[in-house]
Amino acid sequence: MAIGSRSGSSADMLVVGLGNPGDDYARTRHNAGRWVVDELVRRHGGRLRRARRQQALVCELRLAERRVAVAAPITWMNESGRAVGPLVRRFRIRDLSNLVVVHDELDLPVGRLKVKTGGGIAGHKGLRSIRAHLRSDAFTRVRIGVGRPDATPTGGDYVLKRPGRVERAGLEATVERAADAIEHFLDHGLEPTMNRFNAP
Template sequence: MLVVGLGNPGAQYEGTRHNIGVEVVELLASRHGGRLRKSKELALTDEVHVGGRRLALAFPQTYMNLSGDAVGLLVKRYGIEDPAHLVVVHDELDLPVGRLKLKMGGGLAGNNGLKSIKAHLKSAEFGRVRIGIGKPPSSQRGADHVLRHPTKAERTELDVVVQEAADAVELILSDGFEAAMNRYNARRAGD
């Protein structure tokens, strides 16, 4: 299985709402003795073993809107022929802060990173681990909201959901996507 955390490269983007998917991939690498390193696939990558199963981890270095450039290369490198063996972890404006929702295939909710991946794979039937970052205040554009750092209260909630999202990825690997959806989609923020 290949897990891709979406975000933007560069120190100025670390800790922003848009890079929450990257935080999950970094946590998974850390939990399982891995370390993301530069690869020729336009991404930071590593492979770890979780419960005897191989898990490839990646953080595209192409910026969010061009994520498909890296994902297309990564899918080839890791021999991912079934899009269901690709899981993309990303921020989601349409979910409240701290809410975690898993989804297989479906719409792209205006996420340009997902649009780019679909264009390269010619399929939207990959798994998603969606992490709620909430809608921006009416005075702020969505692009400004995602590129800013969360408030202190939001950061506390996001730290918890990053752990839960990593747990969800591990459950997908061990028990399958449906089992993980049944467990995590039934939960509500604060449960």
């Protein structure tokens, strides 16, 4: 259920879907995190609205009797921390495990997702920016597998392209599972969510 937004309101969880702004990037692999935010907003009848101070599109929802803010930065991917830092402060997220960052992951095949807290960033520039702005990597990640290119394209070129029809179907199914995982996390906590959703 969507709820009204108040300046300075707190949230039990902040979900941030990473991606690049603009129609040219909307359906690329790199925007898989943003797709999950869109799915959560769709499921729960919300609407993303621009929050200028946080450089993001934001919607506040009530899920499992908890206040959940979902957001999509409107910065470039490699500047995601410029949005996430102010969002964390706005919604008073003191325990960073309740900041859930959803992003594309080259090291997982299409169809896989992985939930984890902390750890390395595997060269992901969006995560690097968030870590720099928060001065911590203790946030939760939901990693959406996009696979690696077979041959010539670099990882950067690959993630900025749109997936083909078959791959897209696999990604869309993973996006739905990622939204399920976030809802499960709210109800059951991190460890049960990892056990349920990290299996191949």
